Amino acid sequence: MCGIVGYVGQQQALEVVVSGLRRLEYRGYDSAGVAVISDGELAVRKKAGKLTNLESLLGDDPLPAATTGIGHTRWATHGGPTDANAHPHVSEGDARNAVAVIHNGIIENFAELRSELAQAGVEMSSETDTEVVAHMLADILPATGGDLAAAMRQVCQRLTGAFTLVAIDPACPGVVVGARRNSPLVVGIGAGENFLASDVAAFVDHTKDALELGQDQVVTLTADEVVVTDFEGNPAPVRPFTVDWDASAAEKGGYDLFMLKEIAEQPKAVADALRGRVGPDGRLHLDEMRLDDAVLRDIDKVVVVACGTAAHAGLVAKYAVEHWTRIPVEVELASEFRYRDPIVGPRTLVIAISQSGETMDTLMALRHAIAQGARTLAICNTVGSTIPREADAVVYTYAGPEIAVASTKAFLTQIIAAYLVGLYLAQAREQLDPSAIARILNELADMPQKVDLVLDTVEPVRALARRFADATSVLFIGRNVGYPVALEGALKLKELAYMHAEGFAAGELKHGPIALIEEGTPVVVIVPSPVSSPLLHDKMLSNVQEVRARGALIIAIAEEGDDRITPYADHCIRVPAVPALMQPLVSTVPLQVFACEMATAKGHDVDQPRNLAKSVTVE
Numbered sequence: 001m002c003g004i005v006g007y008v009g010q011q012q013a014l015e016v017v018v019s020g021l022r023r024l025e026y027r028g029y030d031s032a033g034v035a036v037i038s039d040g041e042l043a044v045r046k047k048a049g050k051l052t053n054l055e056s057l058l059g060d061d062p063l064p065a066a067t068t069g070i071g072h073t074r075w076a077t078h079g080g081p082t083d084a085n086a087h088p089h090v091s092e093g094d095a096r097n098a099v100a101v102i103h104n105g106i107i108e109n110f111a112e113l114r115s116e117l118a119q120a121g122v123e124m125s126s127e128t129d130t131e132v133v134a135h136m137l138a139d140i141l142p143a144t145g146g147d148l149a150a151a152m153r154q155v156c157q158r159l160t161g162a163f164t165l166v167a168i169d170p171a172c173p174g175v176v177v178g179a180r181r182n183s184p185l186v187v188g189i190g191a192g193e194n195f196l197a198s199d200v201a202a203f204v205d206h207t208k209d210a211l212e213l214g215q216d217q218v219v220t221l222t223a224d225e226v227v228v229t230d231f232e233g234n235p236a237p238v239r240p241f242t243v244d245w246d247a248s249a250a251e252k253g254g255y256d257l258f259m260l261k262e263i264a265e266q267p268k269a270v271a272d273a274l275r276g277r278v279g280p281d282g283r284l285h286l287d288e289m290r291l292d293d294a295v296l297r298d299i300d301k302v303v304v305v306a307c308g309t310a311a312h313a314g315l316v317a318k319y320a321v322e323h324w325t326r327i328p329v330e331v332e333l334a335s336e337f338r339y340r341d342p343i344v345g346p347r348t349l350v351i352a353i354s355q356s357g358e359t360m361d362t363l364m365a366l367r368h369a370i371a372q373g374a375r376t377l378a379i380c381n382t383v384g385s386t387i388p389r390e391a392d393a394v395v396y397t398y399a400g401p402e403i404a405v406a407s408t409k410a411f412l413t414q415i416i417a418a419y420l421v422g423l424y425l426a427q428a429r430e431q432l433d434p435s436a437i438a439r440i441l442n443e444l445a446d447m448p449q450k451v452d453l454v455l456d457t458v459e460p461v462r463a464l465a466r467r468f469a470d471a472t473s474v475l476f477i478g479r480n481v482g483y484p485v486a487l488e489g490a491l492k493l494k495e496l497a498y499m500h501a502e503g504f505a506a507g508e509l510k511h512g513p514i515a516l517i518e519e520g521t522p523v524v525v526i527v528p529s530p531v532s533s534p535l536l537h538d539k540m541l542s543n544v545q546e547v548r549a550r551g552a553l554i555i556a557i558a559e560e561g562d563d564r565i566t567p568y569a570d571h572c573i574r575v576p577a578v579p580a581l582m583q584p585l586v587s588t589v590p591l592q593v594f595a596c597e598m599a600t601a602k603g604h605d606v607d608q609p610r611n612l613a614k615s616v617t618v619e
């Protein structure tokens with residue numbers, strides 16, 4: 001989950017690379033570095049800490065003018081966040097022949113390669129796996145006649161694991177070479193200039209014309225040409241695409257935090273996720289649904305594989321998809337699914353939910369499902385990323401770039417997309433009649449406005465968050481679709497406020513967790529609707545009594561007009577009345593604001609929380 005940028009063209013490479021890194025810093029911010037080629041010499045600057053540390057270093061010790069360069073922001077895997085471990089890594093030799101390399105991923109056989117290099121007398125200057133690539137390239141280059149792409153192909157054939165590699169060699173000025181296996185890398189096609197990056201956000205200011213790269217490919221960039229081969233040197237297919245959002249979408253747009261912006265964008269994101277899904281025939285149409293109705297009619301089980309917030313979206317969807325299709329839906333943490341012996345086959349539809357489309361746990365689970373013969377569908381927010389490329393079908397969420405590490409609008413649009421898939425299955429299997437599908441689509445069509453209403457009433461939530469900023473633990477309880485919302489609320493508090501928080505199914509409290517309740521323990525209660533879920537509402541009131549009797553302090557997220565909860569809630573946050581299955585779309589928003597405000601009150605870096613990265617591209 002590092003940020004990678006490469007550039008060759010007419011502009012000053014340093015400017016293009018550093019501004020690109022700034023767009024990618026959410027992917028990792030333990031250290032940063034750049035390398036350029038100027039007058040046949042390699043020049044490198046790198047520094048531990050955030051990008052601003054590197055920029056200060058560049059101010060004190062500037063790089064020479066150059067039009068070829070690479071840059072990297074790091075999320076540490078092998079070796080701590082130090083100057084020495086920062087990328088780029090450089091082979092032995094002087095400025096006229098040393099090779100510079102940057103890397104995203106993990107080279108799983110690096111120890112073996114390090115010992116081979118040590119036996120050959122090479123001295124390592126870092127603890128990283130990446131450095132071995134720099135030395136291997138330098139070692140192979142002479143035999144290739146100085147062909148950096150050929151050397152990269154040979155090196156890649158010796159590597160195992162996940163890697164995106166980008167390298168430059170002062171002996172090959174005006175050339176940037178990249179390679180990818182299981183890790184993101186996209187090409188930006190400019191006029192007289194070309195770009196490489198982990199994410200299109202790095203070059204969308206300069207061009208919206210991009211190329212997806214496939215598995216095990218090497219790309220060679222010059223200012224006027226892009227050549228893509230496989231690891232054996234054969235020409236490889238690429239898939240051009242156009243970035244479907246403006247550069248401004250990757251900026252804060254006047255908000256102090258990306259997270260605040262992305263919370264506020266949720267009504268529009270939900271509307272965009274729904275837009276254009278119903279054809280003139282009144283039937284549901286899903287982009288790139290490359291599974292025909294006959295296949296969908298034969299499905300006898302759905303398995304959702306995802307991580308973190310995306311897994312919570314899958315848990316929410318389970319209730320609706322089972323209700324609409326009568327197909328069993330299992331929701332599995334991707335990292336667990338891959339390493340057990342799951343029962344999947346040609347009649348299983350495995351749905352991989354991923355905002356980034358690059359989460360390694362989810363990608364590997366998808367590949368495991370494909371190997372077992374399952375039909376696969378990706379729900380993803382990043383066009384051109386790996387997971388949708390490898391799935392049979394894809395439903396994009398169209399939420400626009402989500403920069404803050406803590407996922408917000410992606411979560412709501414993942415629920416929308418999963419609901420659309422559920423309705424599509426019900427339509428293909430004629431499990432629901434068209435009028436029922438139309439009714440549910442109308443309920444969904446109301447959601448952007450309902451989410452907007454919640455945003456108008458979140459000020460009390462901010463005050464509440466500041467009041468609880470010193471709490472040591474917060475519990476979240478929910479029932480039915482409110483249970484995954486409780487899990488999501490707890491996750492937000494963990495990742496932003498660095499506070500212990502735990503979500504429970506409310507009915508589960510009395511089977512153990514209620515022992516956690518002490519005088520004043522804050523318990524956030526996602527209260528089911530007294531109108532659309534009266535039985536669950538009654539049960540939840542009993543659960544609230546149970547925890548209050550033991551001293552809990554109740555923060556209720558409750559529907560407008562629900563007066564029965566009022567006497568038992570120390571604080572009540574109101575959300576609009578919506579149909580039961582739609583409640584997560586409104587009840588999650590106060591929890592996002594609660595966590596964001598609490599983290600702000602505690603002085604944390606909300607957009608780039610400690611130890612985290614936006615896209616976890618290692619297992």
Ligand code: AGP
Pocket residue numbers: 307308309310353354355356357358359362405406407408495614615616
């Ligand atoms: C959520 O706030 C976190 N950023 C994290 O749990 C995230 O949802 C998870 O890593 C999955 O990421 P993905 O959707 O890009 O696959």
